[in-house]
Amino acid sequence: MSVLYVQSAVIVRPGKKPDRYGNEQDDWGEAATRTPVDQLSIQPSGGSREDTSDKQVTVTGWLLISAPGTMPDLRETDRVEFDGLVCEVTGKVGRWPVPAGVRHIEAELKEVS
Numbered sequence: 001m002s003v004l005y006v007q008s009a010v011i012v013r014p015g016k017k018p019d020r021y022g023n024e025q026d027d028w029g030e031a032a033t034r035t036p037v038d039q040l041s042i043q044p045s046g047g048s049r050e051d052t053s054d055k056q057v058t059v060t061g062w063l064l065i066s067a068p069g070t071m072p073d074l075r076e077t078d079r080v081e082f083d084g085l086v087c088e089v090t091g092k093v094g095r096w097p098v099p100a101g102v103r104h105i106e107a108e109l110k111e112v113s
Helices: none
Strands: 007-013 015-018 024-027 033-051 057-066 079-082 085-098 101-112
Touching: 033 079, 033 101
Parallel strands: none
Antiparallel strands: 007 033, 007 079, 015 024, 033 057, 057 101, 079 085, 085 101
8 A cells, every 4th residue: 555545534424314394304413324444645625715704714625535446435425534624525526437447536525614
């Protein structure tokens, strides 16, 4: 394994529960599934920005890249936990194919604090 892909994370996928009107909504509590993954590189991407129009908020971008030959089951509706942070996947997860299968994935994440 390359020294570039030594980070680990947890993919958090929401469960579903009905709201008071019977509509399904995401449940990030006990119904969520948590899947540990390793062989990742998660680096800052796009910098940080502050939004002070309503309240003090800092949004930081991250880029998750899996090691060549790996393909974690990450979806755009998931969250990723690493280094004590909880980030949301922003947009589609990039899957980079090669003739023998999928080589790796890339996903943009955002942390809001």
